[in-house]
Amino acid sequence: MKMGATRGLVFGHSVVEHAAMVVLMTYLMAEWKEDLQKSAVTVNINQGLTSVIALAFAHLADTCVGCFKMVFFSTISYVIGLSLLCLSTLKLFPHTKVCLFYIALAMIAMGRAGRNSTVKPFLAYQFRAKYQEDDDDRVQSRTKVCWSFAWLMGILVTYFTLPNPHWPQTLELSTYVMPVALAIFSFGMPFYHCPATIETQSPLTTVFKVFNVAIQRRHLNVYPLHESNQSFTLLQTNQFRF
Numbered sequence: 074m075k076m077g078a079t080r081g082l083v084f085g086h087s088v089v090e091h092a093a094m095v096v097l098m099t100y101l102m103a104e105w106k107e108d109l110q111k112s113a114v115t116v117n118i119n120q121g122l123t124s125v126i127a128l129a130f131a132h133l134a135d136t137c138v139g140c141f142k143m144v145f146f147s148t149i150s151y152v153i154g155l156s157l158l159c160l161s162t163l164k165l166f167p168h169t170k171v172c173l174f175y176i177a178l179a180m181i182a183m184g185r186a187g188r189n190s191t192v193k194p195f196l197a198y199q200f201r202a203k204y205q206e207d208d209d210d211r212v213q214s215r216t217k218v219c220w221s222f223a224w225l226m227g228i229l230v231t232y233f234t235l236p237n238p239h240w241p242q243t244l245e246l247s248t249y250v251m252p253v254a255l256a257i258f259s260f261g262m263p264f265y266h267c268p269a270t271i272e273t274q275s276p277l278t279t280v281f282k283v284f285n286v287a288i289q290r291r292h293l294n295v296y297p298l299h300e301s302n303q304s305f306t307l308l309q310t311n312q313f314r315f
Contacts, residue, residue, distance in 0.1 A: 077257075077261070078257050078258050078259075078260055078261030078264075079192075079195070079196050079199060079219075079258065079261065080219060080222070080223040081223075081254055081257035081258060082144075082148065082192065082254045082255070082257065082258040083192065083196075083219075083220055083223035083224060083227070084223045084224075084226055084227045084230075084254065085227070085250050085251050085253065085254025085255075085257075086151075086185075086188050086192070086224075086227070086251075086254070087223065087224040087225075087226070087227020087228060087231070088227040088230055088231050088246070088247070088250045089151070089155065089247045089250055089251055090185075090227070091227065091228050091231040091232070092231045092235060092243050092246055092247050092250075093155070093158075093243055093244060093247045094181070094185070096243075097115075097116055097119075098112045098113060098115075098116045100240055101115060101116075103240070104162070104240055115178075119178050119181070119182055122179070122182045123182040123185045123186050123189070124186075124189075126182055126183055126186035127185075127186035127187075127189045127190040128190070129186075130143055130147065130183075130186050130187055130190045130191055131190035131191065134190070134191045134194070139267060140191045140194055140195040140198070140267075141195060141265060141267040143187055143190075143191045144187055144191050144192055144195055144258075145255075145258075145259075146187070147183055147184050147186060147187020147188065147191070148184060148187065148251065148254070148255045148258065149255065150180045150181075150183040150184045150187070151180070151181060151183070151184020151185070151187070151188075151251050152184075152248075152251045152252050152255060153180050154176075154177045154178070154179070154180025154181035154182075154183070154184055155177070155181065155184075155244070155247050155248045155251055156177075156248055157173050157174075157176055157177035157180065158173075158174065158177035158178075158181065158244060158247075158248075159244040159245060159247075159248045160173055161173040161174040161177060162240060162241060162244060184251075193216060193220060196216050196219060196220065197212050197213065197215075197216040198266060199265065199266060200212050200215045200216055200219075202266035203266075234246070
């Protein structure tokens, strides 16, 4: 049950990614009449924001809230962002169209960041807990196979369902898919193994650990001090000789 629920979430992310996010630049050029340069800048800023938020989310999942809560929060952000993006295309809100669009992009960036940083570690932990597996290579292999299958199914469904997509249809599909994927993921809550934290190997966690140790040991005399007039001779070695 828990594997199927998590696969459902990955499937939903894949559908939305290939139905709306991959062609976001085309949407800006077709609907907003922006030139190629401005559309590329908007998309690249959104990608950069996603990458930065992913680092922060991974660190929070490592140290504070855990992977499950971070996955749940980021998916809700994704749903809200897609809903706002869909509303920005309607003529009912002509004066707030730009504001809705950029708020939607920020919420979508948080949703995609959660997928990139916490969904796969969460899925890997479910495999490790289910099979009592200590071999990281086997756990990662199972996780990759499960993730790739769900992601591929999302791609196939997208391209067969939307062979000639129109923007209202595409955004409506994305807006419907993510709440359904979140609901499927929520059905597995009684079956998930949810420790306080799951190691996501966040670079920020490593950096903070190094700084924390350095600050705590800043008064220790780790390196011996020598007189200024002392000289040292390095021994010869053949290790780095060409």
